Amino acid sequence: MTRVIVIGAGPAGLAAAASASAAGAEVVLVDEGERVGGQFWRHHPDFTDPRLQHQLGRFGTLQQSLRDVRMLASTSVWRVETDPLRVHVLTGPADGADRRGETLEADAVVVATGAHDRVLPVPGWTLPGVTSAGAAQAMAKRDALTLGERTVVAGAGPFLLPVAQSIALLGGEIAEVVEAASVGTILRGWGARAWELSAAVGKAGELGSYVASLLRHRTPYRFGSAVTRIHGSDAVEAVTVQRLDPQWRPIAGTERTVECDSVALGHGFTPRLETAIQSGCQISADRFVTVDSQQLTSIPGVYAAGEITGIGGADAALAEGEIAGLAAAGIPGADLRYRAPLAARRRMRAFAARLAVHGIRPGWTGWLRDDTIVCRCESVPKASIDEYADASSRGMRLATRAGLGACQGRTCGRSVADILGALRQAQGPTSFDHRPVLSSVRIGELAALAQCEDGAQTPQTETPGGS
Incomplete structure (x- = not known):
């Protein structure tokens, strides 16, 4: 029986685990969260307002399909190997002192690690009351809480719309939604070959609900603009x-002040590539995992699905995950079970391609000041990065500590690369995605794992069918 490990329990990972299990494979589903669902289905079991939670029916169906899947929640993948395929994990709270180590062996691995918010630094963005747009959405969906009484939602891309709607539905006031792309850019990008979008009719319904929410609450929507400074002494004031x-x-000369007590910033999403890169998967020039028609990466037995192959939303991730799960289970490409997810993937690619019109442009570094904090974990200002722009990537990090904090560059990495690129006119971006250890591991935990390998104690090694 084929053994499959799925890393990540968002839409792509759930779909992959469900389809692989239905195809007869033994499946282990690994995720850092306490509950499955990822960012898209991040909701409290007792709080499922249908206005805030999308596609709950699909979520319930997927959960029912996981009856025969071994699920490892609160589990961090700290290393992967590809010859043979092995996934090393630690199970338990990330700040716990008694996590349990296991080595999972498989015939195929599906990497569905998703993406996280890209937030561009802004002078004042470290003030209390500033969060990422994704964090604001998670608070609304999971806890029914708003950031403050009057919020500015700013950045780029369609994700600003559901964030604003969620806050408004919970009684918060949206002072403004601020979109960096201009009206002309959006019309040209989304209007070109409009017939290609006709297959994604569900998205039109979503858009209609968001626009209706803006109109109902009389929320201003500003195009071609950005929040370039956040003011306040102890918290956000404007x-x-x-x-x-x-x-x-x-x-x-176009500056204006908007009073508010909270800000949600979101400039698109950054794929979580660390696991795919450690597996040796080929990464495209635009920093996504390269896959074939069955979601197979450049490494035999390693598949990828969801936002790490291209930002496309939950529907695209669900389709890709289903395809990857079938392929990982050994189902041949001519099988009719591929027909529906392949058609869904084709439909959603036209939608995903339009998201490029909201892509970050290089001029954003012009709103930074020398004292603007870029790396929040280590409090590194832009001036320090400028000072070491001519150093090697390693030298810059050691000198400034940018990207060496708790988040390991997940928040600041792309921004640091953009700043360095503007200063160096660099050939390629500085990458913060290459990591020999994928998640935080205590030295004591590593020592215990080493003792296992040396035979000093019995290693806790499981196959996907293990208990």
């Missing part, structure tokens, strides 16, 4: 909103 040129450079 923001400066400024017009941008096509390259996102702030236009002098």
Whole structure:
């Protein structure tokens, strides 16, 4: 029987685990969270307002399909090997002192690690009351809480819409939604070959509900603008909103002040590539995992699905996950079970391609000041990064500690690369995705695992069918 490990329990991972299990494979589903669902289905079991939670029916169906799947929640993958395929995990709370180590062996691995918010640094973004758009959405969906009484939602991309709607539904006031892309850019990008979007009719319904929410609450929507400064002494008191040129450079003389007590920032998403890179998977020039028609990566037995192959939303992730699960279970490509997910993937790719119109432009670094904190974990200002722009990537990190904090560059890595690229006119980005250890591991835990390998104690090694 084929043994499959799925890493990540968001839409892509759930779909992969369900389809692989239905195809007869022994499946282990591994996720860092306490509950399955990922960011998209991040809701409290006792709080399932259908206005905030999307596709709950699909979520319930997937959960029912996991009856024969071994699920490892609160489990961190700290290392992967590909010859043979092995996944090393630690199970237990991330801050716990008694996590249990296991080595999972498999015939195929599906990497569905998803993406996290990309937030561009802004002067004042470390003030209390500023969060990522994803964090604001999670608070609304999971805890029925809003950031504050009056919130500015700012950044780029369609995700700003559901964030604003969620806050408004819970009684919070949205002072403004601020979108960096201009009206002309959006119309040209989304309007070109509009017939290709006709297959994604569900998205039109979602868009309609978001627009209706904006109109009902009389929420201003500002295009071609950005929050370029956040004001306050001990907490957020106001923001400066400024017009941008096509390259996102702030236009002098267009500044205006908007009073608020909270800010949700979201400039798209960054794929979580660490596991795929450690597996040796080929990464494209635009920093996504390269896959074939069955979601197979460049490494035999390793499949990838969801946002790490391209930002496309939950529907695309569900389709890719189902395809990857079938392929990982050994189902040949001519099997009719591929027909529906392949058609869904084709439909959603037209939608995903349009998201590029909201892509970050290089001029955004123009709103930074020398004292703007770029790396929040280590409190590294832009001036320090500028000072060591001519150093090697390693030298810059050691000198400034940018990217060496608790998040290991997940928050600041791409921003540091953009700043360095603008200063160096670099050929390629500085990467923070290469990690010999994928998650935080205590030295004591590593020592215990080493003792297992040396035979000093019995190693806790499981196969997907293990108990």
